Amino acid sequence: MHHRCPDEEMLAAWLDGLLSEEARDALSTEMSGCADCTQLLAALGQVGAAESPADLAATVVPAAVTRRAQALWPEEPALARAARLAVRWVQDRLAPLADALTPLATPALALRGGSTSGEAHEELHYQVRVGEVDLAIGLEVDGPEQIALTVRPLATPPAGLLLRLSTAGETCAMSSLTAHGALVPALLCGEYELSLERAGQSLGRLDLSFQA
Amino acid sequence: MTALESVLADRDPADPDPADRALLAACVAGDRRAWGRFVERFSRYVYYLVQLTARRYAAELSEDDAGDLHNELFLALLEDDRRRLRAFEGRNGCSVRSWVRLITIRKTVDALRRRRAHLSLDQQAEAGVELAESAPDALGALLAAQAEAHQGRLQMLVAELGPQDQLLLKLLYGEQLSVEAASAALGINRGALYTRKTRLIQRLRALASAQDEPGSA
Numbered sequence: 001m002h003h004r005c006p007d008e009e010m011l012a013a014w015l016d017g018l019l020s021e022e023a024r025d026a027l028s029t030e031m032s033g034c035a036d037c038t039q040l041l042a043a044l045g046q047v048g049a050a051e052s053p054a055d056l057a058a059t060v061v062p063a064a065v066t067r068r069a070q071a072l073w074p075e076e077p078a079l080a081r082a083a084r085l086a087v088r089w090v091q092d093r094l095a096p097l098a099d100a101l102t103p104l105a106t107p108a109l110a111l112r113g114g115s116t117s118g119e120a121h122e123e124l125h126y127q128v129r130v131g132e133v134d135l136a137i138g139l140e141v142d143g144p145e146q147i148a149l150t151v152r153p154l155a156t157p158p159a160g161l162l163l164r165l166s167t168a169g170e171t172c173a174m175s176s177l178t179a180h181g182a183l184v185p186a187l188l189c190g191e192y193e194l195s196l197e198r199a200g201q202s203l204g205r206l207d208l209s210f211q212a
Numbered sequence: 213m214t215a216l217e218s219v220l221a222d223r224d225p226a227d228p229d230p231a232d233r234a235l236l237a238a239c240v241a242g243d244r245r246a247w248g249r250f251v252e253r254f255s256r257y258v259y260y261l262v263q264l265t266a267r268r269y270a271a272e273l274s275e276d277d278a279g280d281l282h283n284e285l286f287l288a289l290l291e292d293d294r295r296r297l298r299a300f301e302g303r304n305g306c307s308v309r310s311w312v313r314l315i316t317i318r319k320t321v322d323a324l325r326r327r328r329a330h331l332s333l334d335q336q337a338e339a340g341v342e343l344a345e346s347a348p349d350a351l352g353a354l355l356a357a358q359a360e361a362h363q364g365r366l367q368m369l370v371a372e373l374g375p376q377d378q379l380l381l382k383l384l385y386g387e388q389l390s391v392e393a394a395s396a397a398l399g400i401n402r403g404a405l406y407t408r409k410t411r412l413i414q415r416l417r418a419l420a421s422a423q424d425e426p427g428s429a
Contacts, residue, residue: 008250008311008318009300009302009303009304009306009311009312010303011305011308011314012306012311012313012314013303013305013306013310014399015310015314015396015397015399016305016307017399017400018304018305018306018399019399021302022374023304025221025374025376026375027372028375028378028379029375029378031379032375032378032379032382036238036380038382038383038386038387039387040318040321041270041319041379041383041387041397042383042387042389042393042397043265043269043312043318043321043394044317044318044396044397045395045397045398046266046268046389046390046393046397047265047268047270047317047381047393047396048393049390049392049393049395050264050267050268050396051261051264051394055260055264056256056260057259059256059259059260059263059267061255061259061282063271064279064281065255065259065278065279065283066251066252066255068279068283069251069282069283069287070247070248070251070252071254071372072286072287072290073244073247073248073290074284076292077235080350082425100265113222117228146244167243168217168238168243168245169238169241169243169248169399189339191245191374197414210298212316
């Protein structure tokens with residue numbers, strides 16, 4: 001009979017004592033006849049016997065190790081990726097973050113009651129090419145730790161384009177892209193993706209990070 | 213608050229598996245931020261297991277090497293379009309944590325072997341039961357006596373045992389595991405293991421006696 005080493009879920013359930021007696025008998029027969037299986041089981045037993053919650057709690061992982069693992073997520077195709085806006089809420093204003101697009105020089109007329117000096121503003125404006133469309137992006141203070149996002153094409157856009165704003169994989173706003181643009185009010189702090197689509201296909205994407 | 217964040221916020225420390233499964237499902241769905249959280253959730257455990265596995269096998273592991281093995285585990289979960297993550301079903305009640313644990317130890321052992329570190333795993337057991345030279349306990353003494361007299365007969369006796377008992381013998385005497393390690397390997401507590409050993413002795417003695425009776429084959 002051709003031996004097949006037990007899969008990881010089966011073996012994990014075995015170690016946790018979750019299998020029926022019948023399943024344990026069957027698995028015992030399989031593993032007894034395989035040197036690799038027996039040796040793996042021995043290794044699992046030796047490590048298991050040595051595990052200690054106190055030692056685990058005392059384990060310190062170098063931060064860089066965790067960051068590298070988090071960064072293993074595959075990069076998205078260039079087609080779906082455009083640029084990144086990142087702003088932080090600072091004392092009722094918005095401060096652009098250094099690792100993102102640099103905002104356009106904010107015209108003094110665009111400020112309402114705020115100072116043009118310093119790094120924080122009531123409004124920030126960007127010009128970004130997403131896919132094949134040049135967009136004017138506006139971020140404006142819209143309440144305590146809330147911003148309003150405006151998106152307006154700089155030229156009459158082709159027909160059939162859709163703007164989608166999502167966060168954590170869920171769509172929170174969607175609109176056809178017309179010459180009038182689109183407004184999404186009262187966005188809370190978080191990570192957003194603004195994607196430009198046509199017929200279900202992504203033409204480009206802009207990441208927006210609004211941090212507290 | 214998204215649905216995922218809601219589940220994570222309600223994580224029960226006594227039973228974290230539902231939240232872990234939600235996090236894994238979000239990773240499978242392509243949520244990059246969920247991956248960041250998944251790594252954060254299991255990073256310390258994986259790092260601890262890598263170091264513990266190396267220590268148990270007297271392998272010297274630098275901080276860089278431990279970090280590399282840590283990252284290799286997470287990379288293995290993402291390979292082939294997140295194949296391993298997609299394949300997880302939680303069959304037989306398997307928890308995400310136990311599954312991560314198993315993969316980590318397995319990959320660490322494989323990696324240490326590849327590095328040709330000095331491991332007792334490299335000592336291959338003979339087919340059948342290989343007896344320790346010193347067998348301090350009753351079961352070991354019984355097996356040693358049988359082996360000394362009739363190696364072939366010992367194989368026949370062992371073959372009469374149930375599959376779980378055969379595996380127990382291999383772990384205790386083939387792999388030379390301690391009682392604690394054998395308990396962990398079999399997923400039973402020490403008391404149950406001692407009980408099983410005692411019954412094993414009785415069974416082997418009974419089998420040996422039956423073979424010694426006149427007229428037996």
